Amino acid sequence: MNQRTPTVGTDPIDALRTAVTGSISVPGEPGYDVATPWNVAVPVRPRAVIAVENALDVSATVRFAGEHGLKVAVQRTGHGAVPLGDDVLLVHTGRLTECLIDPDTRTARLGAGLVWQQVIDAAAPHGLAPLAGSAPHVGVAGFLTGGGIGPLVRTYGLSSDHVRAFDLVTGDGDLLRVTSEQHAELFWGLRGGKATLGIVTAVEIDLVPLPHFYGGALYFDGADADAVAHAWLDLCAGLPEHSSTSLAFLQLPPLPGVPEPLAGRATVAVRFASVAGEAESEEILGALRTVATPILDGIGTLPYTALGAVHADPVDPMPVHEHSALTRELTHDAIDVLLSVAGPGSHSPQTIIEMRLLGGALAREPRHRSAFCHRDAAFSLFVSGVLAPPSADVVVAHIQVIDRALAPWATGTSLPNFTATSDPDRIARTYDDDTAHWLGALADEHDTHGVLRVGQVVRRPR
Ligand SMILES: Cc1cc2nc3c(=O)[nH]c(=O)nc-3n(C[C@H](O)[C@H](O)[C@H](O)COP(=O)(O)OP(=O)(O)OC[C@H]3O[C@@H](n4cnc5c(N)ncnc54)[C@H](O)[C@@H]3O)c2cc1C
Known part of the structure; x- marks a missing residue:
């Protein structure tokens, strides 16, 4: 229900209130706060928040925006939030929570308002698993439209390679079912x-039979970073596709939820996830365990419902500055450089600096090609710094130090899911030229008024 009685003639938004089933909130009204993103550093202050109940609400919103010269953006959790101002109507998908698991076909139909843990928990009783990302509180639609790199990416490939269908509302307000055969270009x-x-209002995906996996994280003292990082790089060389891994330099604050041995100090985490059994996995991890003794050993056979334990990403909203990059390779020299500018003892202000090994099934083009680019990258770098005292001022500037240091190995590109921005130049670097061209052309075709020309989108100059 809408939260206030319309006053005809005072605000054009009032006309939209009669056209949607969901609720509409302008600043100061109950419900507006749902727009507050997970990354609270990003100013998300739209003209109104439309908590949609169904695809028709989205269509009505888009058409209304087209008629009134407004833009429309979409948000679920705000993990990839971009700044939005009062020329924007924000579609919030949180009420689109349909979740149908079909154990016979091993598929799921998911409302765009679900977050991954909800899907993981619904599929688990059937011994099935969705290919979620490292943070289970990320939204399914935001993750999948950005490609989706999960903790088991080298085994199963990109999560969006396992999408069967989307329910879509275009910028023109059309409701389309999109599959490899219907609207194949979309x-x-x-x-x-x-x-x-x-x-996207709903998505249909394949599930994989995976009740358990072997993995988690080994945490080491910062003093062991040198030995651990080099041993990890050796582990990466020739790692079979049944396993995926990442390395993270951590400086976690002493906050509730942060395990005591990791709080308020520099540590190093080796994350690992494998569909191979314990014996084979431990053989791979053996060398790491000999170079240093973990201060916390979180590796074992885990139920898939505990997938989030691999990265143990923060759950609660926080103000962060994020940065990402891709490398074509990572040598021992590169590890030394990374340690010197971002490792323990380097005075780095960043909270998390992560290198994920890519390759494996991710590197192969799927049967139905997609707009996800840079499959040939070897590693993905992700940096996250908390914008709070005492390090807030230096977090952003320090990114340039990391970038300069890693330049000899970097591709100059990044991945859409790790590049939350509305800067056209940075968005362009998440695609190759052909892909950016065709995305822009398709966007113009399906959004003739430019209603969706806001946020992290690829558009041709007007
Ligand atoms: C702590 C953390 C861990 C992460 N781990 C991973 C990871 O392991 N792998 C990975 O691939 N990514 C990861 N990400 C990135 C994450 O997948 C993206 O930020 C994703 O966009 C979040 O989706 P959301 O809907 O939750 O976020 P939101 O901020 O709500 O949405 C972000 C963007 O996604 C798009 N979007 C959202 N909903 C829709 C929709 N219904 N239709 C069309 N587009 C939509 C829009 O462009 C929107 O601006 C991580 C991010 C964080 C902060």
Whole structure:
């Protein structure tokens, strides 16, 4: 229900209140706060928040925006929030919570308002698993439209390679079912193009039979960073596709939820996830265990419902500055450089600096090609710094130090899911030229008024 009685003639938004089933909130009204993103450092202050109940609400919102010269953006959790101002109507998908698991076909139909842990928990009783990301509180639609790199990415490939269908509302307000056969060009572009081609209201995905996996994280004292990081790089060389891994330099604050041995000090985490059994996995991890003794050993056979334990990403909203990059390779020299500018003892202000090994199934083009680019990258760098005293001022500037240091190995590109921005130049670097061209052309075709020309989208200059 809407929160206030419309006063005809005072605000054009009032006309929209009669056209949608969901609720509409302008600043100061109950419900507006749902727009507050997970990354609270990003100013998300739209003209109104439309908590949509269904795809028709999205269509009505988009058409209304087209008629009134407004833009429309979409948000679920705000893990990838971009700044939005009062020329924007924000579609919030949190009420789109349909979750149908079909154990016979090993598929799921998911409302765009679900977060991964909800899907993981619904599929688990059937021994099935969705290919979620490292943070289970991320939204399914935002994650999948950005490609989706999960803790088991080298085994199963990109999560969006396992999408069967999207329900989409285009910028023109059309409701489309998009599959590899229906609107195939949109099916290509939605897997990687984020919200460029429209607002997803539901998605159908394949599930994999995976009740358990072997993995978790080994945490080491910062003093062992040198030995651990080099041993990890050796582990990466020739790692079979049944296993995925990442390395993270951590400086976690002493906050509730942060394990005591990791709080308020520099540590190093080796994350590992494998569909191989304990014996094979431990053989791979053996060398790491000989170079240093973990201060926390979180590796074992885990139920898939505990997937979030691999990265143990922060859950609660916080003000962060994020940065990402891709490398074509990572040598021992590169590890030394990374240690010197971002490792323990380097006076880095960053909270998390992570290198994920890519490759494996991710590197192969899927049967149905997509707009996800840079499959040939070897490693993904992700940096996250908390914008709070005492390090807030230096967090942003320090990114340049990391970038300069890693330049000899970097590709100059990044991945859409790790590049939350509305800067066209940075968005362009998440695609190759052909992909950016076709995404822009398709966007113009399906959004003739430019309603969706806001946020992390690929558009051609007007
Ligand atoms: C702590 C943390 C861990 C992460 N781990 C991973 C990871 O392991 N792998 C990975 O691939 N990514 C990861 N990400 C990135 C994450 O997948 C993206 O930020 C993703 O966009 C979040 O989706 P959301 O809907 O939760 O966020 P939101 O901020 O709500 O949405 C972000 C963007 O996603 C798009 N979007 C959202 N909903 C829709 C929709 N219904 N239709 C069309 N487009 C939509 C829009 O472009 C929107 O601006 C991580 C991010 C954080 C902060």
